[in-house]
Amino acid sequence: MSEEGPFVAAGDDDALRLPDSADLLKHLRFSPKDGRITLGDERMVLVHVGALAALRRELIAALGVARARAVLTRMGYVSGQRDGEHARRVRGTASYYDLFAAGPQLHALEGMVAVRPLEVQFDIERGHFRGEFAWRSSAEVEAHLDSEGRAAEPVCWNLIGYASGFTTVFMGRPIVFREVACRACGARHCRIVGRPLGDGPPPPEFEFLATHPPPRPPGDAATPPPRDDGPVIGCATGLRAAWALVERVAGAELPVLLEGEPGVGKRHLARAVHDRSRRAAGPFVVVRAGALDRAGLDDALARARGGSLLVADLDRLSPDLQDRLLHAFDLGDHDLRWLASTRVDLRRGGLVRDELVQRLGAFPIWLPPLRERREDIPLLLGRFLDQQARALGRRLGGVTEAANNALLDHDYPGNVRELWGRVARAAVLVGDDEPVDRGHLFGGDEAPPARLELAPAGVLQPIRPATDPAAPGVDDLIDALLDRRAGIEALEQALIRGAVTRAGGNLAAAARLLGLTRPQLAYRFRKTDG
Numbered sequence: 197m198s199e200e201g202p203f204v205a206a207g208d209d210d211a212l213r214l215p216d217s218a219d220l221l222k223h224l225r226f227s228p229k230d231g232r233i234t235l236g237d238e239r240m241v242l243v244h245v246g247a248l249a250a251l252r253r254e255l256i257a258a259l260g261v262a263r264a265r266a267v268l269t270r271m272g273y274v275s276g277q278r279d280g281e282h283a284r285r286v287r288g289t290a291s292y293y294d295l296f297a298a299g300p301q302l303h304a305l306e307g308m309v310a311v312r313p314l315e316v317q318f319d320i321e322r323g324h325f326r327g328e329f330a331w332r333s334s335a336e337v338e339a340h341l342d343s344e345g346r347a348a349e350p351v352c353w354n355l356i357g358y359a360s361g362f363t364t365v366f367m368g369r370p371i372v373f374r375e376v377a378c379r380a381c382g383a384r385h386c387r388i389v390g391r392p393l394g395d396g397p398p399p400p401e402f403e404f405l406a407t408h409p410p411p412r413p414p415g416d417a418a419t420p421p422p423r424d425d426g427p428v429i430g431c432a433t434g435l436r437a438a439w440a441l442v443e444r445v446a447g448a449e450l451p452v453l454l455e456g457e458p459g460v461g462k463r464h465l466a467r468a469v470h471d472r473s474r475r476a477a478g479p480f481v482v483v484r485a486g487a488l489d490r491a492g493l494d495d496a497l498a499r500a501r502g503g504s505l506l507v508a509d510l511d512r513l514s515p516d517l518q519d520r521l522l523h524a525f526d527l528g529d530h531d532l533r534w535l536a537s538t539r540v541d542l543r544r545g546g547l548v549r550d551e552l553v554q555r556l557g558a559f560p561i562w563l564p565p566l567r568e569r570r571e572d573i574p575l576l577l578g579r580f581l582d583q584q585a586r587a588l589g590r591r592l593g594g595v596t597e598a599a600n601n602a603l604l605d606h607d608y609p610g611n612v613r614e615l616w617g618r619v620a621r622a623a624v625l626v627g628d629d630e631p632v633d634r635g636h637l638f639g640g641d642e643a644p645p646a647r648l649e650l651a652p653a654g655v656l657q658p659i660r661p662a663t664d665p666a667a668p669g670v671d672d673l674i675d676a677l678l679d680r681r682a683g684i685e686a687l688e689q690a691l692i693r694g695a696v697t698r699a700g701g702n703l704a705a706a707a708r709l710l711g712l713t714r715p716q717l718a719y720r721f722r723k724t725d726g
């Protein structure tokens with residue numbers, strides 16, 4: 197992309213049309229069963245404009261207008277930055293303008309405002325940017341009118357923060373927007389203008405930019421990958437919280453209780469505690485409580501000397517062995533670090549004696565199930581595929597989009613262990629250099645998950661597995677077309693017209709939908725028209 201030169205367009209110029217947003221919509225998912233909405237790997241929420249109005253009122257009353265404005269600007273800036281990173285992931289190979297247009301399009305998709313570009317000029321290499329946009333239906337104008345009534349000064353603070361954060365990520369240097377007309381002050385619509393932040397101090401609401409490191413420009417290498425460099429892979433908040441606790445407690449001698457569903461990684465994390473402890477050079481001994489007898493327990497206590505002992509499934513320890521373990525713990529003459537794991541909440545149910553829970557559960561760490569941290573699925577998948585390729589001594593050809601979607605949509609009752617098993621099975625089934633497909637992972641018999649996506653018409657619909665040309669839905673379509681005796685020419689024309697309409701008349705975007713170059717499409721389109 198870095199060969200693209202300066203971009204200049206204004207007024208009714210065709211170049212300012214926003215491209216088709218189907219690629220952005222595809223990443224917005226609703227999962228009511230899990231109480232989650234995600235945009236790519238970001239968790240989102242639907243917030244009432246009335247609630248924003250209440251927040252605004254409180255902020256202004258508590259902090260005054262200037263501070264409230266700065267807080268809301270900062271909040272919008274963070275959203276804009278996050279969407280800027282997301283846009284790079286989704287449209288990283290599109291033209292610079294289409295990449296930039298993802299900002300206005302995501303802002304509209306998130307229900308904040310409808311954006312019409314009036315003038316856009318940028319030259320990424322020289323750091324030049326000038327943009328002017330008209331805003332319709334600003335949610336913030338509504339919130340402000342609701343909480344404060346008509347305004348003397350522009351009020352779209354959060355939206356201005358968003359536009360600035362997004363464009364700053366896009367340009368790789370601080371760009372600051374100003375609202376030059378606002379509907380809350382009586383203008384017909386809001387209008388904003390953006391320019392690079394000069395050498396002078398930033399406007400007061402953008403004070404944070406003075407200390408904020410500038411992001412890298414879009415031509416640079418991709419955004420840094422989330423955490424997959426250590427033994428415990430994951431970037432989700434729940435996992436990071438658990439990991440932070442591991443790092444804090446590892447150096448202490450305190451017993452640690454790992455809690456979570458089967459296969460979430462309790463043993464894996466217990467190992468990390470051991471490896472980071474003063475006993476790392478000693479043994480790490482694991483016993484399954486359900487299969488343990490007196491001799492087994494005594495033997496494990498002896499073997500773990502100088503290292504750590506993990507009693508897995510503490511909830512399944514027989515009452516007799518619970519007494520014995522308690523006794524061993526209280527004696528304190530076993531030179532070892534106590535670790536335990538449980539699949540059930542030990543504070544409820546009376547499965548384990550309170551005295552034992554109080555001792556071994558002194559420092560609990562809970563690991564969320566994989567379906568509540570779907571952001572980690574791509575990372576784990578990448579790591580497991582690499583591991584399998586190495587173990588089998590084979591080259592694996594990545595995963596298809598259908599497989600990827602199926603993996604993201606699946607609920608994983610067996611958690612990370614289940615994902616690992618599916619990847620291991622697929623790696624054996626798939627041919628050399630062939631991408632892993634849905635069937636390799638799921639064998640085609642999985643129940644569809646209760647997740648929803650936004651259809652282009654704006655309604656939520658159940659996610660259907662992505663089809664490839666060989667999928668059954670396509671066979672039905674072909675049958676129906678053949679029944680109607682639709683000729684190839686007529687089909688081609690219908691397909692081209694459909695793509696051009698869906699892309700809002702933008703031939704470059706329509707060409708992408710059809711897998712053609714723009715000149716190829718222009719040629720066929722002329723043929724269709726003539």
Ligand SMILES: Nc1ncnc2c1ncn2[C@@H]1O[C@H](COP(=O)(O)OP(=O)(O)OP(=O)(O)O)[C@@H](O)[C@H]1O
Nearest residue numbers: 427428429430457458459460461462463464612613
């Ligand atoms: N965050 C992670 N990063 C890398 N691998 C992981 C992670 N979490 C789990 N695994 C892998 O997933 C598998 C299951 O993890 P583990 O055995 O730790 O689960 P568990 O919660 O102890 O399960 P159980 O309750 O059945 O004992 C293991 O192969 C482990 O290495």
